[in-house]
Each structure stands twice: as C-alpha cells, then as structure tokens.
Amino acid sequence: MLFSLASAHHGWRWTTGDNIELTGIITDVKLGNPHGVLKVRAEQEVWTVEVGQPYRNARAGLEEGDLAVDVEVKIEGEPSADITEKLMKAERIWIDGQLYELYPERD
Numbered sequence: 001m002l003f004s005l006a007s008a009h010h011g012w013r014w015t016t017g018d019n020i021e022l023t024g025i026i027t028d029v030k031l032g033n034p035h036g037v038l039k040v041r042a043e044q045e046v047w048t049v050e051v052g053q054p055y056r057n058a059r060a061g062l063e064e065g066d067l068a069v070d071v072e073v074k075i076e077g078e079p080s081a082d083i084t085e086k087l088m089k090a091e092r093i094w095i096d097g098q099l100y101e102l103y104p105e106r107d
Contacts, residue, residue: 022047022088023074029067031057038067038090040075049075050089052102060100062093071095 024042036051051057051067067073074094080087091103 018078019076019091020079020088021074021076022049024072026067026069026071026073029069031067036067038073040073045086047086047088049077050087051093052090056102057100060093060102061098062100066095066100067093 022040022042024040024047026038027041027046028039030037031051031054033053035053036057038049038051040047040049052060057067072095075088075090076092077088077090091101091106093100093102
C-alpha cells in the first residue's frame with residue numbers, strides 16, 4: 001500500500017497548505033524518483049513522509065545514509081487533507097540539529 005499511496009500524490013494539491021512538525025524514528029526508506037518515501041514512527045503512529053527527488057535531496061545537502069532506518073528526524077511539512085492517512089510531504093528535515101531545506105521557497 002505504501003507505493004500506491006505515494007504514487008497517487010504528486011505535487012501539493014492533496015495537502016492542507018499548512019505545516020506541521022513530526023519528530024520520530026525512520027523505520028523504512030525508499031529513495032528515488034519520482035520522490036523518496038520514508039516511514040516514520042512518531043508517538044506510536046507510523047507516518048508516510050514524501051521527501052524530495054534525488055537531485056532535490058542532494059541540493060539540500062543530504063548524503064547517502066543520512067535518511068536511514070533508526071535515524072531520528074524532525075520533519076516540517078504539509079500533511080494530507082485527510083489526516084487519517086498519516087501522510088505528509090516534507091519541506092524541511094532536521095537530523096542531529098542540522099537543517100536540510102528540501103523546498104526553501106515554501107513557507
């Protein structure tokens with residue numbers, strides 16, 4: 001179901017337009033095109049988080065292995081308009097206090 005949820009949500013039209021913050025531990029990583037997808041366990045819930053395309057992640061300063069299982073992350077981004085999906089699109093990611101701006105042009 002991870003692939004079908006993620007592949008159905010290109011762009012931003014499916015999000016609320018407002019940002020939330022999510023802090024948790026990465027439990028699964030699938031990076032690549034059209035965008036990467038993380039599973040993040042936060043407060044006993046598992047969220048699916050879309051991250052950038054490979055070029056966008058690299059431009060933000062993320063290196064291979066930064067987004068990995070068991071890494072703690074803080075993510076700011078827009079959740080799905082249907083909050084029961086536990087799905088969000090990341091704009092910014094913090095790992096060990098280091099900020100990675102995936103979409104610096106977005107608020």
